[in-house]
Amino acid sequence: MLKNRTIAWSLLTPSAAWLILFFVLPMIGMLILSLRPDMRGGPFQLGWLPTVKHYQNIITGEVYLPLLWLSIKVAFGVAMAATLLAYPLAYFLVFHAGRRSSFLLTLAILPFWTSYLLRIIAWKTMLGSNGLVNNLLIYLGLVEEPVRILLYSRLAVIVTLVYVWLPFVALPIFASLHRINPSFLEAAAILGASPWRSFFKVTLPLSLPGVIAGFFMVFIPTVGEYITPMLVGGTRSTLYGNIIELYFGDGANWPLGSAMSVVMLAGVLLLALVISRLVDLRRLVG
Amino acid sequence: MQKRGAPFFAGYYILLLFALYLPIGILFLFSLNDGVVFAFPLKGLTTHWYRDMLRNAELLQAGMNSLQVAVASSLAATSLATTSAIALLRFQFKGKSPFIALALVPLLVPYIILGAALLVLFAILGVERSLWTVAVAHTIVSLPYALLVIMARMVGFDKHLEEAAQDLGATYVYTLRRVILPLIAPAILAAWLVAFTVSFDEFILASFLIGRRPTLPVYLLSQLRFANRFPQVIALTVLVMLASLSLVLLAQWLQRRGSAIPESDRSGQFARVPGFEDLAFQGEGSSEPHE
Numbered sequence: 001m002l003k004n005r006t007i008a009w010s011l012l013t014p015s016a017a018w019l020i021l022f023f024v025l026p027m028i029g030m031l032i033l034s035l036r037p038d039m040r041g042g043p044f045q046l047g048w049l050p051t052v053k054h055y056q057n058i059i060t061g062e063v064y065l066p067l068l069w070l071s072i073k074v075a076f077g078v079a080m081a082a083t084l085l086a087y088p089l090a091y092f093l094v095f096h097a098g099r100r101s102s103f104l105l106t107l108a109i110l111p112f113w114t115s116y117l118l119r120i121i122a123w124k125t126m127l128g129s130n131g132l133v134n135n136l137l138i139y140l141g142l143v144e145e146p147v148r149i150l151l152y153s154r155l156a157v158i159v160t161l162v163y164v165w166l167p168f169v170a171l172p173i174f175a176s177l178h179r180i181n182p183s184f185l186e187a188a189a190i191l192g193a194s195p196w197r198s199f200f201k202v203t204l205p206l207s208l209p210g211v212i213a214g215f216f217m218v219f220i221p222t223v224g225e226y227i228t229p230m231l232v233g234g235t236r237s238t239l240y241g242n243i244i245e246l247y248f249g250d251g252a253n254w255p256l257g258s259a260m261s262v263v264m265l266a267g268v269l270l271l272a273l274v275i276s277r278l279v280d281l282r283r284l285v286g
Numbered sequence: 287m288q289k290r291g292a293p294f295f296a297g298y299y300i301l302l303l304f305a306l307y308l309p310i311g312i313l314f315l316f317s318l319n320d321g322v323v324f325a326f327p328l329k330g331l332t333t334h335w336y337r338d339m340l341r342n343a344e345l346l347q348a349g350m351n352s353l354q355v356a357v358a359s360s361l362a363a364t365s366l367a368t369t370s371a372i373a374l375l376r377f378q379f380k381g382k383s384p385f386i387a388l389a390l391v392p393l394l395v396p397y398i399i400l401g402a403a404l405l406v407l408f409a410i411l412g413v414e415r416s417l418w419t420v421a422v423a424h425t426i427v428s429l430p431y432a433l434l435v436i437m438a439r440m441v442g443f444d445k446h447l448e449e450a451a452q453d454l455g456a457t458y459v460y461t462l463r464r465v466i467l468p469l470i471a472p473a474i475l476a477a478w479l480v481a482f483t484v485s486f487d488e489f490i491l492a493s494f495l496i497g498r499r500p501t502l503p504v505y506l507l508s509q510l511r512f513a514n515r516f517p518q519v520i521a522l523t524v525l526v527m528l529a530s531l532s533l534v535l536l537a538q539w540l541q542r543r544g545s546a547i548p549e550s551d552r553s554g555q556f557a558r559v560p561g562f563e564d565l566a567f568q569g570e571g572s573s574e575p576h577e
Contacts, residue, residue: 007458008377012385015366015429019388023426026403033406043409089302092295104299106538111306113534114527115487117503118520121510122309125316132312167306216394224396227489231510241398248402248494258406261399272394 034258054259064243068264071240072271074154075222078161079215082169085162086214090173091203094180105174112167117227123160124232127151152234160232161222169214176210177203216272223268240264310527317521335517336525342518348505349522352486355417355501359424360481366425367432368474372466375440376448390430400426401494408495416497423491428481435480439473472540479537483530502526 035050058064089108093101111119126132127150134146150156180203188198226241233239240260247257317336321329339345370389374382392400404423408415447469451461467474489503496504502522509519 004377004458005379008373008379011369011373011377015370015389016385018362018366018425019429022404022407022422023392023400024388026400026407029406029410030399030403043406044412085302088295088298092299096292096295097299106535108299108303108306110531110534111310113483113487113530114310115503115506115523117489117506118313118523118527119309122313125312126309132308163306163309166302220394220396224398224490226398227507241396244398244402248405254406257402261402265395265399268396269394 030258031262033255034262036255039252039254054256055263057256058259058263064240064260064263067238067243068240068260068267071223071225071264072267074158074161074239075219075225078158078165078222079169079218081158081162082165082218083173083211083215086166086169087173087211090170090177090210093170093174094177105170108170109167116164119164120160120228120231123156123163124151127156127159127232151232152237154233154237157228157233157237157239160228161218161225164228165218165222169218172210172213172217173207174210176207176213180206212275215275219271220268223264313520314524317517317524319517335521339518339521342515345505345518345522348500348502349526351417351499352502355421355424355492356482356485358418359421359485360428360478362421363425363428363432363481364474364478367429367436367477368470371433371436371440371470372462375437376445376466389433392426393430397427397488397490398494401491404491405494414497415495417499417501419495419497420492420501421485423495424481424485424488427488427491428484431484432477432481435477436470436473439470443469476537476540479533479540483533486526486530 034054035052036048037051037053093105093108097104128134131150133150134143137143137147184202184206185198188202189195193201224241224244225239226245229237229239229242244257244260244264247253247260251257318331318333319329320332320334370385373379374386401423404419405415408419413419448461448465451465452458456464487503488501489507492501492504493507500508506519506523509515
């Protein structure tokens with residue numbers, strides 16, 4: 001370790017300045033804007049009196065909080081489903097795939113590197129009334145008419161998002177499983193633990209950091225999701241993110257949109273904090 | 287090692303792989319389908335969407351715009367990540383953990399919020415929205431990934447090489463140029479490729495911060511309304527997809543080639559590229575500098 005502070009800070013200052021200017025400042029700006037009554041006078045206007053009316057509006061209104069809760073539930077469900085589906089995949093690659101695990105992992109991850117919008121549109125195509133799923137159902141004789149609720153429903157939103165994120169979640173789970181020392185598992189077996197017992201007592205607890213990381217890698221982007229509801233969800237599947245997008249776009253109510261963003265971000269960070277604490281506790285016990 | 291249930295897991299893998307590739311395969315089919323409606327049954331085989339695409343100036347321009355944003359933002363993010371990684375791992379000074387927290391926190395912020403916040407900032411600063419404002423936003427989200435990739439590599443090589451160079455009388459700048467940078471070059475390239483692909487495909491930040499010239503994803507969404515033009519857009523994205531797949535494979539290859547980790551332990555290298563769980567959730571309690 002070198003102790004030359006001048007060199008250290010001259011190496012670090014550009015990044016720090018960049019992050020403060022384009023990450024910290026905008027966040028503070030948004031916080032301030034959320035206290036502004038309205039946008040009269042444009043963004044430069046000074047001399048307005050701070051108000052918490054937008055927060056009051058969000059908390060007492062009948063739309064915002066229930067919608068935020070719905071977004072959180074959808075994100076939770078999507079993240080949970082993606083994690084549960086990705087876990088056996090990662091487990092297979094680490095414990096059963098042998099030398100080919102790296103290649104097989106890459107093969108499973110590749111779909112993630114194709115256009116995000118395009119993968120959503122692909123599901124729109126598949127779930128549509130002439131789409132593949134309906135064709136298949138009719139061909140199998142399970143239904144006679146195309147099922148219309150497949151597209152433009154909340155279920156469509158959830159299925160699409162699970163599809164979109166699944167490969168990505170496999171990465172941190174794979175990494176954490178890969179790091180488990182095989183001799184722990186041998187020790188468990190020698191001491192007479194059944195495979196299930198050694199999974200629940202050794203493998204799972206040791207892989208939890210990867211599971212939690214994977215969960216949040218899906219949860220965080222999904223809470224703010226607005227494209228998928230727009231493309232495959234139809235009008236009844238509007239989420240909290242759609243309203244934020246509306247207020248910053250055509251609806252042009254930046255102060256209320258900012259307040260909504262602040263509330264959502266606070267919720268996300270709080271949840272991340274709570275879950276990371278819970279898991280620490282469980283690791284102490286386990 | 288647990289070997290029981292191997293056929294079950296192999297079956298699961300194959301099923302999942304099928305499910306993951308099916309929608310992409312279907313889009314590929316439609317890019318070769320002689321019809322504008324996205325429905326089965328398919329009409330006939332054609333390549334005319336690809337030919338039309340090559341003549342669609344607007345579409346190609348959108349592709350060029352995306353390229354411009356991705357090159358600019360990935361170069362900026364990688365340079366910032368390289369200098370930061372060297373400072374963080376080779377120097378002793380106060381303020382390391384706050385900096386790491388600051389650099390990684392963007393991973394915890396949904397893009398929609400970052401996009402809206404930057405929209406507000408640029409409005410207050412009076413900066414007109416353009417491809418540059420999009421590129422700035424992309425540097426913020428790709429910096430954490432680039433930093434993690436480069437730091438993972440730097441942890442892996444022998445610090446004594448630098449100390450030896452300095453003991454032999456090399457100045458710090460000379461050591462940097464002749465020892466450190468060549469050693470971490472593969473990681474820098476891998477980080478750049480990750481940053482590039484993140485930017486090229488990014489839609490949410492772009493849709494908030496874009497000016498008059500659209501990036502490819504923004505253009506793609508705007509064309510969804512025009513059924514007769516859409517197959518061309520799909521055709522272009524299929525090509526882009528193939529290009530980005532080769533970039534990812536290249537990044538992976540570089541990462542492994544430049545790895546200091548023994549052969550036997552290399553299979554986990556790619557998975558470790560984002561290195562997310564190593565750093566992002568440690569020190570959770572201290573990682574909310576804003577708010």
